[in-house]
Amino acid sequence: MAIAKNEAQENWENLRREMPLAAAVFEKVRSLKGRFHVPGHQGVGLEPLGSRWGTAFLDDLTELEGLDNLAVPTAAIAEAQRLAAKTFGADRSWFLVNGSTVGLQAALLAVSRMSPRSRQKIIIGRNAHQSILTGLMLSGLCPVWVQPEVDYEFGIATHMTAKAIAQALADNPDAGAVCIVSPTYYGTTSNVEAIAQLCHKTNIPLIVDEAHGGHFVAHPCLPQCALAAGANIVVQSAHKTLGSLTQSALLHYQEIPGQTNSNVLEDSLSDNLRLLQSSSPSYLLMTSLDVARSRLQSHGYQDWHRAIEMAQSLGDHLSKMSNICVLNYPNQDPTRVIISAIEKGWNGYDLDEYLDQRGVAVEIGDSRAIGLVITPQTCSQSVDRLIQVIQTLPKVQENAVKIPYRQRQARCEFQTVLTPREAWFSTQKSIDIRNAVGEICAEWVCPYPPGIPVLLPGEKVTTDALEFLQTIRAIGGELSGLLDPTFQTIQVVLKRRQ
Numbered sequence: 001m002a003i004a005k006n007e008a009q010e011n012w013e014n015l016r017r018e019m020p021l022a023a024a025v026f027e028k029v030r031s032l033k034g035r036f037h038v039p040g041h042q043g044v045g046l047e048p049l050g051s052r053w054g055t056a057f058l059d060d061l062t063e064l065e066g067l068d069n070l071a072v073p074t075a076a077i078a079e080a081q082r083l084a085a086k087t088f089g090a091d092r093s094w095f096l097v098n099g100s101t102v103g104l105q106a107a108l109l110a111v112s113r114m115s116p117r118s119r120q121k122i123i124i125g126r127n128a129h130q131s132i133l134t135g136l137m138l139s140g141l142c143p144v145w146v147q148p149e150v151d152y153e154f155g156i157a158t159h160m161t162a163k164a165i166a167q168a169l170a171d172n173p174d175a176g177a178v179c180i181v182s183p184t185y186y187g188t189t190s191n192v193e194a195i196a197q198l199c200h201k202t203n204i205p206l207i208v209d210e211a212h213g214g215h216f217v218a219h220p221c222l223p224q225c226a227l228a229a230g231a232n233i234v235v236q237s238a239h240k241t242l243g244s245l246t247q248s249a250l251l252h253y254q255e256i257p258g259q260t261n262s263n264v265l266e267d268s269l270s271d272n273l274r275l276l277q278s279s280s281p282s283y284l285l286m287t288s289l290d291v292a293r294s295r296l297q298s299h300g301y302q303d304w305h306r307a308i309e310m311a312q313s314l315g316d317h318l319s320k321m322s323n324i325c326v327l328n329y330p331n332q333d334p335t336r337v338i339i340s341a342i343e344k345g346w347n348g349y350d351l352d353e354y355l356d357q358r359g360v361a362v363e364i365g366d367s368r369a370i371g372l373v374i375t376p377q378t379c380s381q382s383v384d385r386l387i388q389v390i391q392t393l394p395k396v397q398e399n400a401v402k403i404p405y406r407q408r409q410a411r412c413e414f415q416t417v418l419t420p421r422e423a424w425f426s427t428q429k430s431i432d433i434r435n436a437v438g439e440i441c442a443e444w445v446c447p448y449p450p451g452i453p454v455l456l457p458g459e460k461v462t463t464d465a466l467e468f469l470q471t472i473r474a475i476g477g478e479l480s481g482l483l484d485p486t487f488q489t490i491q492v493v494l495k496r497r498q
């Protein structure tokens, strides 16, 4: 009996050490004998969720005694965040409950807050996700856009060159930060190390949107992670690759080498998260982050080794099929398998739908390709089913609509008249898109996926941009950011706010 008790105690101690927040939650649930608190379900799930979600309702707690507080963490959450910083190699890490989105917004607000009025500029890759744009609207920062490199066969932005960033820094010595996306949705990466060095020469932080690369730290065959490459603010959607629940994500901070007042930026990140995050953060999300971090630390190498092997074998298999192309880019995340069947007459939207109708759900379907996310949780039955369905993919008679080169270029050409914030807060009117050319756009218009905007608030509406967006809709793509989702009308600036 005594031995069994010791063992149980030891298990709890291990759990507390390895997953402090998970342990605090489980212990709390065990100790509760009467519940009179929010959330109002008090551990009892409404049907049919109660039966379907099992005991998850029990763990859905709030800031009860012993469970710490995300806004001012001093106990279990503080310890869980400290372990996250250690695992990922950061000076400090924060749990996020509104995805990488809130991390990027907090980062841009921090840059704005710490930069003098004369330095309210930020250098950003034009393939930024819409969450960065919302950060621009909130912060009022003025973007200096830099064009990423593009792979025209797959129709995707691949990476940002250090040369392009160096030029932007030379042209804008008053910029307060640089922000890039690496990896992209498609797993292609930039030379973060070279870009970080450029930023540090001018003493400004590099923000890396690593939403899709939380797992990079796990295995040497994965691209170098942004923190190891020297980035200063990094966001990771843990929910995308690390197995935590949807919306859970991480923000990491690492000081600029040799900078003396770096705690200003660190404190500002903390403040901004308090400003933006819910006062009732989900303990399910936070606990899942704690568990995912622990798993990464204890089994990351083995887990991701398996995932890499699975993805490579799938990629090899698919690339041997006639008229199927698999993206193979230098420094690409091997666990992102990007396939084009355009030579068989299938654009990404139609291929996505074809697969979906046969029970196979993929992550991305865009104008040319589809993207598969392979993780340690991907099962071999899924892989077999995908191969089976692709094998039966017929060649369609007419060729898939190929977006003309000029229109694809349109997403790279823009004319900024107002900052995104100025346009967002202007007096606006809704006009027919046939009359919109030359007007100043007041909303963002972006094909989703991949969530990269073609028009931003403050930019002139051009014929090329409209034609490109209409083609995207015509071939089955969706546009996000619009007040009118049918894209018959668009919001434009009527009068700038004084």
Ligand SMILES: Cc1ncc(COP(=O)(O)O)c(C=O)c1O
Pocket (backbone or CB within 6 Å): 098, 099, 100, 101, 102, 129, 131, 181, 184, 185, 209, 211, 212, 237, 247, 249, 451
């Ligand atoms: C490149 C990129 N950055 C940021 C985000 C936002 O991440 P989250 O959904 O975790 O808020 C996404 C979401 O898809 C993304 O693809």
